[in-house]
Structures are given as structure tokens and as C-alpha cells.
Amino acid sequence: MDWLNYHHLHYFWIVAREGSITRACEVLQLSQPTISAQIKELESALKSSLFQRQGRGLALTETGRVVFRYAEEIFSLGRELQSQIRGNPSGQPMRLRVGLVDVMPKLIAAKLLEPALQIPLGVRMICTEGKLDRLAAELSVHQLDVVISDAPLPPSFKAKAFNHLLGESxxxxxxxxxxxxxxxxxxxxxxxxxxxxxxxxxxxxxxxxxxxxxxxxxxxxxxxxxxxxxxxxxxxxxxxxxxxxxxxxxxxxxxxxxxxxxxxxxxxTERFYAISIERKLKHPAVVAISEQAKSQFAREFAE
The missing domain is CATH 3.40.190.10 (Periplasmic binding protein-like II)
Structure with a gap:
């Protein structure tokens, strides 16, 4: 099994965040040859270049931008984990990145998403609208946590994703x-x-x-x-x-x-779905959306 070296990923993340190896050296208190060597190791493991020269500085390649998004998420979660384990929560709200299919009735969307903002942990919701196929593609590369849709993702969609029925009206x-x-x-x-x-x-x-x-x-x-x-x-x-x-x-x-x-x-009837890359929903805010929706739809339209 290939293992990702998270030290190498961390050095890459700092360089990408700071915009140059020189500034990364100041943050990490390491020499330039050391950081450069670590990034070369990461590029070799991923078999792809992560930076390209742009004038006097460095710019991320397309692969580099993808890796940087994942690194942002990984190290953000790492900080949250440390805070929780130490019993000293950072106070920063949990992020929930929602893709909302653009034909969804806005009143329904608001009803479905509201429970996510009421969980005790605190949530900062980032909501994006678009066509189902585009949102599903973003979901598959972890740019979104969940897609809310009025239709299930069709079997023809190649990436692995699961439809969770929230309710019908x-x-x-x-x-x-x-x-x-x-x-x-x-x-x-x-x-x-x-x-x-x-x-x-x-x-x-x-x-x-x-x-x-x-x-x-x-x-x-x-x-x-x-x-x-x-x-x-x-x-x-x-x-x-x-x-x-x-x-x-x-x-x-x-x-x-x-x-x-x-x-x-x-x-x-009109049906509404939460689409995720997980067979079982795990994100606390998405679980809250699912549980409240199922309860509310069942209560309102029980025969």
C-alpha cells in the first residue's frame, strides 16, 4: 500500500499558503534546501509537479491546486481534532459545504438546511447552486460535503455516490x-x-x-x-x-x-435527496438535516 507522507504534505501546504519557499522557511524555521527536497519527495510520490515558475515566484499547477484543497481540509481537521481532545474547542464553527441543485424550491431548501444551523457544535454553511451533474462532480473530489437535490443521482454517474431519501411531498x-x-x-x-x-x-x-x-x-x-x-x-x-x-x-x-x-x-409526489460519497451519513450537520427531514415529512404527510 502507498502511504502519503504528511510531513511532506505539510511543507507543501505551508509553501503554497505563504506563496514562496523563502517565507515558508521563516514559518517552519528550516533551510530552503530542506523544504525544496521535501516537496520534491512529495512530487515524486504523487508522480506530478505541484508548482511551476511564474516570474520570480511560484504558482500552483492544476494538480497542485487539487492537492492544496485537500491539504487545507486535512490540516484544518487536524487542528479541530487537537482542540477537541484537549477539551479546549477553538470556537470556530464546523464548515458545511452544500451543493444545492438550482431547480430546488427555495422554501424547501431552506426548510431542509435549517437544522444544520441549530446543532450545538455550531456550523458555518457554504451554499453553492448549480446543475446536478456539476455539483456531483464537485462532491466526488471533496469540494462539497453534500448535494441537496429533487432527483437522485442517476446510475450513469461514474463516481461513487449514494442517494439518501429525505422525504417526499x-x-x-x-x-x-x-x-x-x-x-x-x-x-x-x-x-x-x-x-x-x-x-x-x-x-x-x-x-x-x-x-x-x-x-x-x-x-x-x-x-x-x-x-x-x-x-x-x-x-x-x-x-x-x-x-x-x-x-x-x-x-x-x-x-x-x-x-x-x-x-x-x-x-x-416530489422527492428530495441528500447525495453524499458516504453510504452512511457522517457529517454531524448532514445527519441533522436527514433526521429532521425524515421526521418532519413523516409527521406532516402521515396518512
């Missing part, structure tokens, strides 16, 4: 009071040729809605398609069309966007 059709008065009676047949605002194609909710429309022989008049769920709701508030929401956000959506329930779509 029925789907409602909502709209302004005027739309409710017009389309509530004889629901769902009343929705044929009715105005709708929909998520963009390719999203999990859009696929479910399209299948449901087809099964019910409903032909909606699509007034708009949106990637951003908050923007979709803002247009819905103006009465341009009805839209679908998870029942878990009904109260907040009614309060924030002044819309009302028109009907519930039978047999259609």
Missing part, C-alpha cells in the same frame, strides 16, 4: 383567488386549456407534470417556463397562470405569494 396546483374561482370546480378536468407556469423541461417535477397531464388528457396553455422557482411564483402571484408546488411549502407559498390551493394532483 404531495404536489398541489395553486393560483390566485380569481384562478381558483374559475378552475377549482370539476378539478382536474377543469384544467384543460387552462393557463400554466411550469418548470423547465428536464426537471423532475416537469416530467411528473407532463406525464400526469397526458394521463388525464389535459392540454395546458403554457404561459411560461422557468428554471428559478422563486421567479415562477412571482409571475404566478400576478395571475398569469397556475403552478405546482410541494404541499410541504403550501403555507409559506400562500403567505408570500398570495395564492390559494386549487387542487391536489393524485399520485404525483
Amino acid at each position: 404531495p404536489v398541489l396546483i395553486v393560483g390566485t383567488a380569481a384562478l381558483r374561482a374559475r378552475y377549482q370546480n370539476d378539478f382536474p378536468r377543469s384544467l384543460n386549456h387552462a393557463p400554466f407556469l411550469l418548470p423547465t423541461e428536464g426537471t423532475s417535477l416537469r416530467r411528473s407534470l407532463d406525464q400526469w397531464f397526458q394521463s388525464q388528457k389535459i392540454h395546458p396553455v403554457i404561459r411560461g417556463e422557468f428554471e428559478d422557482s422563486a421567479l415562477l411564483k412571482t409571475f404566478g402571484q400576478s395571475g398569469l397562470g397556475m403552478f405546482a408546488i410541494p404541499a410541504a411549502t403550501e403555507m409559506e407559498t400562500q403567505r408570500n405569494y398570495h395564492v390559494q390551493r386549487i387542487g391536489q394532483i393524485a399520485g404525483v
Whole structure:
């Protein structure tokens, strides 16, 4: 088995952090030949160059940037471990790097993530939005701790990752009071040729809605398609069309966007997942998210 020499990694980390071997020598109180030799040993073990000349200084190579990110995490965890064992916590909050799929309803995302900020250890959350494939790639190289998604990671994704179901919610059709008065009676047949605002194609909710429309022989008049769920709701508030929401956000959506329930779509649910590289969740903040979500969804939608 190949073992990583953490002394070599530490010297590399200090040089990368300080920006030069000269400044690293001052920090480490070692000679320049000693530090240079240690970094050469690390490059030899990794079979890749970590620095390249840039003018009079050094710049990280692409591999060097990857190694530096890992080193940052490794030595940060090491400091936290020492503080905890000595019974003298640093007081620094634990970091939680979350990837949030951009089509996730923001109200749901806020509900899911809130428990992470309430654990006694203290958490500093760093939240990034993007497409599932990009976030999953960042997760696979440890740039993220967890990805929160409205769809599971497909089997075609090559890196090892696991889908953890947080919960599922029925789907409602909502709209302004005027739309409710017009389309509530004889629901769902009343929705044929009715105005709708929909998520963009390719999203999990859009696929479910399209299948449901087809099964019910409903032909909606699509007034708009949106990637951003908050923007979709803002247009819905103006009465341009009805839209679908998870029942878990009904109260907040009614309060924030002044819309009302028109009907519930039978047999259609929206599911939410935490995706991690671990089969069993370990990060305390992610465990808190998972446990609270499962409890809340089960309580709200128990039959």
C-alpha cells in the first residue's frame, strides 16, 4: 500500500499558503534546501509537479491546486481534532459545504438546511447552486460535503455516490383567488386549456407534470417556463397562470405569494435527496438535516 507522507504534505501546504519557499522557511524555521527536497519527495510520490515558475515566484499547477484543497481540509481537521481532545474547542464553527441543485424550491431548501444551523457544535454553511451533474462532480473530489437535490443521482454517474431519501411531498396546483374561482370546480378536468407556469423541461417535477397531464388528457396553455422557482411564483402571484408546488411549502407559498390551493394532483409526489460519497451519513450537520427531514415529512404527510 502507498502511504502519503504528511510531513511532506505539510511543507507543501505551508509553501503554497505563504506563496514562496523563502517565507515558508521563516514559518517552519528550516533551510530552503530542506523544504525544496521535501516537496520534491512529495512530487515524486504523487508522480506530478505541484508548482511551476511564474516570474520570480511560484504558482500552483492544476494538480497542485487539487492537492492544496485537500491539504487545507486535512490540516484544518487536524487542528479541530487537537482542540477537541484537549477539551479546549477553538470556537470556530464546523464548515458545511452544500451543493444545492438550482431547480430546488427555495422554501424547501431552506426548510431542509435549517437544522444544520441549530446543532450545538455550531456550523458555518457554504451554499453553492448549480446543475446536478456539476455539483456531483464537485462532491466526488471533496469540494462539497453534500448535494441537496429533487432527483437522485442517476446510475450513469461514474463516481461513487449514494442517494439518501429525505422525504417526499404531495404536489398541489395553486393560483390566485380569481384562478381558483374559475378552475377549482370539476378539478382536474377543469384544467384543460387552462393557463400554466411550469418548470423547465428536464426537471423532475416537469416530467411528473407532463406525464400526469397526458394521463388525464389535459392540454395546458403554457404561459411560461422557468428554471428559478422563486421567479415562477412571482409571475404566478400576478395571475398569469397556475403552478405546482410541494404541499410541504403550501403555507409559506400562500403567505408570500398570495395564492390559494386549487387542487391536489393524485399520485404525483416530489422527492428530495441528500447525495453524499458516504453510504452512511457522517457529517454531524448532514445527519441533522436527514433526521429532521425524515421526521418532519413523516409527521406532516402521515396518512
